[in-house]
Amino acid sequence: MAKLILLRHGQSLWNAANKFTGWVDVPLSERGRAEATVASCKLRDQGYKIEVCFTSLLIRSIESAIVCLTECDEICGGKIPVIQHNSDDPDWHGWDKYAGNFYQELPIFTAQALDERYYGDLQGLNKAETAKKFGEEKVHEWRRSYSSRPPGGESLEDTKNRVVPYFQTRILDHVKRGRNVLVAAHGNSLRAMIMELDNLKPDEVPGLELATGVPIIYDFDDQGKLLEKTILT
Numbered sequence: 465m466a467k468l469i470l471l472r473h474g475q476s477l478w479n480a481a482n483k484f485t486g487w488v489d490v491p492l493s494e495r496g497r498a499e500a501t502v503a504s505c506k507l508r509d510q511g512y513k514i515e516v517c518f519t520s521l522l523i524r525s526i527e528s529a530i531v532c533l534t535e536c537d538e539i540c541g542g543k544i545p546v547i548q549h550n551s552d553d554p555d556w557h558g559w560d561k562y563a564g565n566f567y568q569e570l571p572i573f574t575a576q577a578l579d580e581r582y583y584g585d586l587q588g589l590n591k592a593e594t595a596k597k598f599g600e601e602k603v604h605e606w607r608r609s610y611s612s613r614p615p616g617g618e619s620l621e622d623t624k625n626r627v628v629p630y631f632q633t634r635i636l637d638h639v640k641r642g643r644n645v646l647v648a649a650h651g652n653s654l655r656a657m658i659m660e661l662d663n664l665k666p667d668e669v670p671g672l673e674l675a676t677g678v679p680i681i682y683d684f685d686d687q688g689k690l691l692e693k694t695i696l697t
């Protein structure tokens with residue numbers, strides 16, 4: 465039975481400062497690293513073993529994955545996590561000639577498709593001040609509705625349109641082969657994925673809040689059919 469483990473990154477320094485973050489590449493806070501450590505221990509205590517990992521290109525998701533996979537490293541089943549960069553930069557080619565060894569290494573695939581929702585003109589602004597300026601209702605609509613776009617940014621629908629094809633082709637492929645997969649990503653890229661997994665309608669998604677650093681486990685049977693969901697609080 466394969467497991468799909470979704471992990472919203474630990475608290476970032478801009479989560480702590482209550483700022484819209486989006487694609488701004490802000491690292492974890494001390495609390496965020498502690499949350500990823502706790503997630504790692506919970507997964508270890510429940511006997512989970514990870515075989516493949518996916519992250520976005522943003523450091524807060526990569527850091528969360530690395531802390532989660534290395535703090536209680538039993539969850540890697542004796543393998544070493546290795547990031548599989550896939551850069552279009554021609555200077556990169558040649559650095560990555562190492563073919564890898566699936567028996568000894570746990571691949572971490574990084575993908576732009578899993579990045580946080582692009583928050584456009586709101587990025588860097590304080591959330592409370594923005595709500596005062598534009599009104600609580602408008603800002604809540606920008607943050608939590610399905611189809612409303614924040615100024616210059618992506619709606620959740622836009623985010624879902626890039627997340628779901630990647631999820632279906634790349635991530636679910638491993639799950640269907642019976643592998644346990646960790647996806648360390650963001651509040652909105654994971655909400656898009658959960659909409660798909662839980663069959664949520666657009667009017668059901670505003671109520672979906674994800675805590676930082678709390679693993680959400682989906683169990684699949686050998687035919688790739690979804691059986692149950694557990695939140696490791």
Ligand SMILES: O=C(O)[C@@H](CO)OP(=O)(O)O
Pocket residue numbers: 479483484485486487580583607651652
């Ligand atoms: O700022 C962001 O990028 C996100 C996640 O922290 O915020 P929100 O909860 O408003 O979608």
